[in-house]
Amino acid sequence: MDHGRHARRLLIGGWLAGVALIAAAATQSPLRAARWLPADRQAQALAQEPSECLTPAANAAEAQRIAIGRAAFRTPLLLGGQAARVGLSCSSCHRNGRGNPDFSFPGFSGPPGTADVTSSLMSSHRGDGVDNPTPIPDLSGPPQALKISRDPATRALENFIRGLIVEEFDGPEPSTATLDGLAIYVRALSPQACPAEPVQAIDLAHALSDARAAAVAAQSALAAKDAVTARLMVASARSALGRIDERYAGQALAADREGVREADQELAQIQLAIDSRRANTSLRITAWLAAMPRWTAALERDEAQSLFNAQRLATTAAN
Template identity: 65%
Template sequence: MDRGGETRRFLTGALLAAACASALAAAATQAPLRAARWLPPERRLPALAQAPSECLAPNDDPQTARRIAIGRAAFRTPLLLGGQAARAGLSCDSCHRNGRGNPDFSFAGLSGAPGTADVTSSLMSSHRGDGVDNPTAIPDLAGPAQTLKVPKAREGRALETFVRGLIVQEFDGPEPAALTLDGIAEYVRAVSSQACPPAQSQPIALATYLSDARAAAQAAQYALDARDPATAHLMLSAARTALGMIDERYAAPEFARERRFLRDADLELAALQHAVGAGRPDAASRIAAWLARMPRWGDPLRDREPESLFDRTRLAAALGGASAARSPGE
C-alpha cells in the first residue's frame, strides 16, 4: 500500500477543505444568495437573475414521466450528493443549471477557470480524490453526444452506473434508492437540444421556485405510490431546498411575515419527512393537503415579489460593486 501517497492525498484534501471553508465563510458575509459563493463577482448578477432555458423533452408514458419528475427534483437538492457538497449547498443543478452547463461556476478548491470542476478532487471525494488539480470543462447535458462522458442509451444502463458512481464515489454521497437513480437517469435522457425553447435563457422568478417546490412534493407522492419511502423523503428535501431558495430572496427584516409563512411551510415538510420515515399511512394525503395550502402563503409572496431580491435592480444593489455590472455578453 502506498501510505505516503495516501497521506499526501489526505493532507491535500484537508488543506483544500480548510481553504474551501475559509472561502465560503468570507463569501457568506458578502453574498446575499448562497449560489453567489461559487460565481465570479462580475458574473453574479446575470447568473442570479437569469438561468439557461431548460431543454426537457415531454414523455407520453406516465410512468416514465413520473420518473423524470423524480429525477428532476433529485437533481436540485444538495441532499442527493451528501458529504462536503451538501454542506456547501451544491447540487447537480449547481454545475448543470436546468440540466445544461454552468460557464460561470467557480468554486474554491474545485474549479480552475470559471465553468470548470475537478471531478477527482480530494475536497469532495475520499474515493476518487487523486491530489492533483485537474479541472475540466462542465458539459451541457443538452449538448452533442460526443461532449458527454457516457451515452444516454438505456441499453446496458451505463448512465445509471455513471450516476451512481458520481453520487457515491465522486461526492462520497449515500447510496441512492433505486427509484431515485432511475429517475435521475431518465431526467438526463430527457434533456435534449431538440427540446430547447427559442429563448436561450429565462428569468429567475418566484414562480420558478414555487413550481420546483410543487413538482418535488408531487414527486414525493409518486414515490410513495411506488412504495419507495427513501425517494419520497428525498423529494420532500428537494421541496425544502426550493423554499430555501425563496427564503434568501426575502431576507430583509421587512419580510418577517412572509418568511414566517415559508418557515411554517418548511416545518410541515419536515413533519412529512418524519411521517414518511415512520411509514405513516396518511403521509400521501398530508402531502396533498400541503400542496392545496400553497396559495395561502404563495400569494402573499407574489404580492411582494417586486420588493424582493427577485427584482433585478434590488438584486444588483444587494450584490454591489463589480457584481452589479452588466457584462458585455449578457
C-alpha cells in the first residue's frame, strides 16, 4: 500500500468533512467567527472578548515591533494553508492574546476551548492521525503556567512561533521582522498589564483601530525596505475591514458595506504596488489613512443598526 497516498486521502477526507460542518455553521450566522463557536455561545462570544493585557512599549522602536507582531497575530494570512482558507488567525484561539474557552472547530477541537496541535486537518508536517486536543492557554496568564520560555536570550519563543506557523499550520516562512514582532508582542502580554475591566465590547472602534494600526505598521516595514512584512501588514488591515464588513449585513446597510469594500480595494491595489516595489506606496497608505473619515462616518452613524449591536447580534444568533 502507498501509505503516503493513504495519509493524503485521510487528510483530504477529514478536511472535506470539516469544511462541510463549517459550511453548515456558516448558514446560521453571517460572522466568520461563528464557524468555530458552539451555537449556544455565539451571542456572548461574538459580542465581547477578553481585554488585552499588553504592556506599554518602552520606546518608539519597540512600539513599531509590537505593532507588527500584533497585526500579524490578527490575520489568517500569517498561518496560510487550510487555516487561511477558513479564516483562522492566531487571535481565533487567543482572543486579544488571551485564551478562547468557546473555541470549537470541527475536526480540530474536542471540548470547547481545546485544539489539537498535531491534527492532520491543518498540518502535513505534524499530523499524527491521533485525536488529542489540549486546552488553549491564555498567553497573558502567569509565566509559571506557560510552557515556552520567554527569555529573549534563548530564542525559544521565536523557534516555537516559527514551528507553529510553518509546521503546525503549513504556513509560509515568516519574515524576520514578522517573527521578531510576534515574539515581542507575546512577551509584552502580561497579567500585570490587564485592565480593570476583564472584557471589552467587540465594536467598530476597535476594528477600525486594528485596521489603522496595521496600515501604519505597513509603512514602518516599507521604511525598512521590508516588502514581505509590509504586504502582510496590509493583509492584516484588510482582515480588519472584513470583520467590519460582515457586521453590516442586510440591504439597509449596503451603502456602508460599499464604503468598506472600496477602502479594501484600495488596500488590494497597495499590495500590488508593494509587489511591484513602487516608490510612492507609503504615500498611498498615508492617503488611505487620511481618507478613512470619509467612509467611517457612515459606519459610526449606523453602528447601532449593525451586528456590532449586541441585541441585534443575539437576535441573529437565535434565529
